[in-house]
Amino acid sequence: MSSTPNVRRAASRAADSKPLELLARGGFIAYGVIHLLFAWLALQVAFGESSGETDQSGALKTLAQQPAGELLVIATIIGLVAMAVWQAFEAAIGESGPQDRTAIAERVVSGCRTVLYAYFAYLGYKVVSGANASQSQSQQSSASSMMDSGGGRFLLGLAGVVVAGVGVGLVIYGLTKKFTKHLNTGQMDPAVRRTVQRLGMAGYTSKGVAYGLAGALVVSAAVTYDPEKAGGLDAALKTLAGTVWGPWLLGLVALGLACFGVYCFFQAKYRKV
Numbered sequence: 178m179s180s181t182p183n184v185r186r187a188a189s190r191a192a193d194s195k196p197l198e199l200l201a202r203g204g205f206i207a208y209g210v211i212h213l214l215f216a217w218l219a220l221q222v223a224f225g226e227s228s229g230e231t232d233q234s235g236a237l238k239t240l241a242q243q244p245a246g247e248l249l250v251i252a253t254i255i256g257l258v259a260m261a262v263w264q265a266f267e268a269a270i271g272e273s274g275p276q277d278r279t280a281i282a283e284r285v286v287s288g289c290r291t292v293l294y295a296y297f298a299y300l301g302y303k304v305v306s307g308a309n310a311s312q313s314q315s316q317q318s319s320a321s322s323m324m325d326s327g328g329g330r331f332l333l334g335l336a337g338v339v340v341a342g343v344g345v346g347l348v349i350y351g352l353t354k355k356f357t358k359h360l361n362t363g364q365m366d367p368a369v370r371r372t373v374q375r376l377g378m379a380g381y382t383s384k385g386v387a388y389g390l391a392g393a394l395v396v397s398a399a400v401t402y403d404p405e406k407a408g409g410l411d412a413a414l415k416t417l418a419g420t421v422w423g424p425w426l427l428g429l430v431a432l433g434l435a436c437f438g439v440y441c442f443f444q445a446k447y448r449k450v
Contacts, residue, residue: 198263218236219434253301
C-alpha cells in the first residue's frame with residue numbers, strides 16, 4: 178500500500194530536476210522557432226509564393242536547410258524530448274494542491290502535450306535521418322487506410338470532430354487568458370504582462386482557427402470519401418488560401434502563429450516548470 182506514495186515522491190523528485198527544467202525551457206525556445214517558421218510558410222502560401230508543406234514538419238525541414246541546420250534540428254529534438262518528459266511527469270503526479278476535477282483535467286491535458294511534443298521530436302528525427310517527415314502525406318495515408326476498413330469513415334469523422342473541438346478549445350483558452358495561470362506573472366512588470374497576454378491571446382486563437390479548419394476538413398473527407406482533404410494543417414491552410422478572402426485571412430492566421438512563437442520565448446523565462 179505504501180508503494181504508491183513512494184513512487185509519487187520519487188517521480189516528484191525527478192520532475193524537480195534542474196537540468197530537466199533548463200532543457201524544457203530551452204524546448205520552449207525551439208518550439209517558438211518552429212512556430213515562427215510555420216508562420217513564415219503560411220504567409221508564403223497566402224500570397225502564392227510557396228507550394229511546400231505548411232505545418233510543423235515543413236518548419237523543421239526549413240530549419241534543417243539553414244546553416245548548421247542539422248545541429249539546430251538536433252537541439253530542437255532534445256528540447257522537445259525534455260518538454261515531453263516534463264509533461265509526462267505532470268500527467269503522472271500532477272501539480273501541487275488539491276486533486277479535484279480541474280487538476281485531473283490538467284493532468285489529462287499534460288498527457289496530450291506529452292504525445293504532441295514527442296511526436297514533433299519524432300518528426301525532427303525523421304528530418305535529420307533523411308526519412309519522409311511529411312505530416313500531410315502521413316495523415317492522408319492514414320485516412321485512406323481507415324476509410325477502407327469497416328466503420329473507418331465513422332472513426333475518421335469522429336477524429337475530425339475531436340480535432341475541431343480542440344481548435345474551439347484553443348480559441349476559448351486564448352480569449353479567456355487561461356494560459357496565464359501557468360506563468361509566473363508576479364515576476365513580470367505591467368508592460369511585459371500586457372505584452373505576454375496579447376501574444377498568448379493572438380497565438381492560441383490563431384492555432385485554434387487552424388486546428389478547427391483541419392478538423393472540419395477531416396469530417397468533410399469522411400463524408401465525401403476523399404482522403405486528400407485529411408491532410409491536417411497543411412491542407413486546411415491551403416484550402417483557406419484558395420477562398421476569396423483566404424489570402425488575407427491566412428495572413429492573419431500567420432501573424433497569430435508568429436505571435437505564438439514569440440509567446441513561447443516568454444514561456445522559456447516565465448513558465449512554471
